[in-house]
Amino acid sequence: MxxxxxxxxxxxxxxxxxxxxxxxxxxxxxxxxxxxxxxxxxxxxxxxxxxxxxxxxxxxxxxxxxxxxxxxxxxxxxxxxxxxxxxxxxxxxxxxxxxxxxxxxxxxxxxxxxxxxxxxxxxxxxxxxxxxxxxxxxxxxxxxxxxxxxxxxxxxxxxxxxxxxxxxxxxxxxxxxxxxxxRVPPAEGAIEATGSSAPAGLRERLTRFADRARADAPDLLARSLDSATGLFTDRPGTRPTVRAHGDAIEIADLLLGSPPPGVDAAELVTRLRGWQDAATGAVPPLDAPDIPGWDDGDTAYHVLSTGYALDLLGAAFPHPIGLIVDATPTSIIERLNALPWDSDPWNAGHHVDALGTALLWTRRRGDAAAPGIAEALVGWLLTRADPASGMWGRPSPDRGLLLLVNGFYRASRGTFAQHGIPLSYPDAVIDTTLRHARDDRWFAAAQLDACNVLDVAHPLWLTRTSGYRSAEVAAVATRLLDDILGQWQAGAGMSFRLADADPGLQGTEMWLAIVWYLADLLGHSVALGYRPRGVHRPEPAPLS
CATH class of the missing domain: 2.160.10.10 (Hexapeptide repeat proteins)
Known part of the structure; x- marks a missing residue:
């Protein structure tokens, strides 16, 4: 009834x-x-x-x-x-x-x-x-x-x-x-005399942030150097890792323009080169009992972190990287098809990032690779991008756009951004990224972590020249910087998740890059006095 x-x-x-x-x-x-x-x-x-x-x-x-x-x-x-x-x-x-x-x-x-x-x-x-x-x-x-x-x-x-x-x-x-x-008139925010979209005072806040980071850099690097082994850890009390060495080298290069203080650069290069397996070209985790396959997440990321660490030290991998030199165009396409685009596009993008970066180091070294490898990799991505989202994969019921956007950042960073190739659907990427940035599950101030914020900042920067929805992009950049700039912890850097009290090298390195990207979207990155040159470099990587 x-x-x-x-x-x-x-x-x-x-x-x-x-x-x-x-x-x-x-x-x-x-x-x-x-x-x-x-x-x-x-x-x-x-x-x-x-x-x-x-x-x-x-x-x-x-x-x-x-x-x-x-x-x-x-x-x-x-x-x-x-x-x-x-x-x-x-x-x-x-x-x-x-x-x-x-x-x-x-x-x-x-x-x-x-x-x-x-x-x-x-x-x-x-x-x-x-x-x-x-x-x-x-x-x-x-x-x-x-x-x-x-x-x-x-x-x-x-x-x-x-x-x-x-x-x-x-x-x-x-x-x-x-x-x-x-119904509610918009507030008239103070605008700097330069005519940029950044609020007044931001330039000074960025300069103070960078000056503090430079002053603390020797101490935060020293606190993560294990005196017993001479190896870097992410933060005191944790085990040494390959990634921690890459993060330490990137932070020192970014803030000090030198290798990490107190560490002999030549010995550091020898150590990093010695970790590469001669047969496969892989850099396994330090505690791995054997050489994992390329499907191992840490091993895949070491193509980036160790490769760029060596690059910043003026060196390179001593051996070819089997992920590319042992591949064919057919095997590349088969690998891409097998990645979990529908269920876990972040993980899929993670492995594409390794492929694109392995291709960079292969070209740098002049190693022989099968013809058509680059075309297979980039061509697959160009033809499989979703015109509606500009990305690869789909949202998930429980996490919305999180894995889709994060996977896009990783896949596009290693390929389109790193090799200087235009995206297929930049406006759709902006639409998707802005929509994701409104999800308070990930972007409320108390929920911010370096992965999620970087994976929004970089796509918005990569697509910035279109001018599409630029005012909204600027508003997102301003809001995020407001939440980030006060989170530096004296002598220790920044936590991966801002609400946590455990600053480490990974969080510090990522947040430094994030601040640069957000500031550059607002026209004020020069106030920082630094520009990323490693994994998070904004320009395409040179081939020589």
Missing amino acids: IDRHDYSPWDFWSTASENSRRAQRSWQDRLERDHPTWAIGDDCFVSQIAAVDADELVLGDRSYIAASAYITGVVRIGADCSINPSAVVRGDVVLGDGVRMGALSSVLGFNHSMEPGTPVFRQPLTSRGIRIGDDVWIGSHVVVLDGVTVGASAVLAAGAVVTKDVAPGAVVGGNPARLLRW
């Missing part, structure tokens, strides 16, 4: 009979039992005649879904939200708190491809996702299309067709939607 609360649920818990309340609680319990990926908060209402068929659903406290609403995909709805009668929410959609969605409106976080020659119904779906901030009013008959972000306190007037991002506090209407007026 249809109850008036199915269509007018806002006063259900204050006016419904006890029997109706009991039935609603039982209904929600059943929904959560039948759908392990659903979570329904307290004092919610879900009409039994709503079509809720989501792969994942989060419904915040005191939110409701009215009759004939249609919900599919991966949908996260905050507290005090309303999905009114016959509203549609589909795809990758996140609503903040206090979002009120009028009847017959649609928020569509996916789209059909439309390449000619194939009927639309046979075309694959694409999804860039929709993010709607807190306290947003969506009038009736509104349509919000895939890829849009709506800022907090905005209003989407009845009948609006929203195809582009809506600024916080804006009131928009029409088809396509345009600014009508301001």
